[in-house]
Amino acid sequence: MARTLIEIPIILGLSIEVYLILIIIAVPIFFFWSWFLKKHIKVDRTRKIATWSATLIVTPIIYLGIIMLFLFGITYSPKRDFDKSQWLTDREGRFEMADDIISSNMLTSKDSNQVKQLLGEPIRGSNNTWIYDMGMGGGGLGFLFHSLIIKFENEKVITVEHATIRD
Numbered sequence: 001m002a003r004t005l006i007e008i009p010i011i012l013g014l015s016i017e018v019y020l021i022l023i024i025i026a027v028p029i030f031f032f033w034s035w036f037l038k039k040h041i042k043v044d045r046t047r048k049i050a051t052w053s054a055t056l057i058v059t060p061i062i063y064l065g066i067i068m069l070f071l072f073g074i075t076y077s078p079k080r081d082f083d084k085s086q087w088l089t090d091r092e093g094r095f096e097m098a099d100d101i102i103s104s105n106m107l108t109s110k111d112s113n114q115v116k117q118l119l120g121e122p123i124r125g126s127n128n129t130w131i132y133d134m135g136m137g138g139g140g141l142g143f144l145f146h147s148l149i150i151k152f153e154n155e156k157v158i159t160v161e162h163a164t165i166r167d
Helices: 016-040 042-075 082-088 093-103 112-119
Strands: 130-138 144-153 156-166
Touching: 016 042, 042 082, 082 093, 093 112, 093 130, 093 144, 112 130, 112 144
Parallel strands: none
Antiparallel strands: 130 144, 144 156
């Protein structure tokens, strides 16, 4: 079994960092509730119980909220409506237009010449499948490489897919 230089203790299934973060959040929360409840509850014992109870309830909720905001922030991928001039000039930002291209069915039943008019030349392709590079981004802590895959049948577009490869 490999040993690391620093052993981080785990208590009740959570590493010590989680408890330290909770304490950092709890201290200002405690003082806020103490200040707020001092104005509304005159009985000292009741105010102390209410302050501790509110701190113990609100602190994990705020911690979870911070984690959810962090996860949303790193996984957020902007969306834009399809714009032919932006598509042709901004190769790295094309992936932002993929959802609009697919949901609007703008390519469905079009022939290869009509697709080339809208999107330009594909980077790879055969008679039945064309692939357009849509840049990279929106992968959170890693990178996502985006491609638009267009499949033809009887010289007409039948499916359009947004494919991603995680780095």
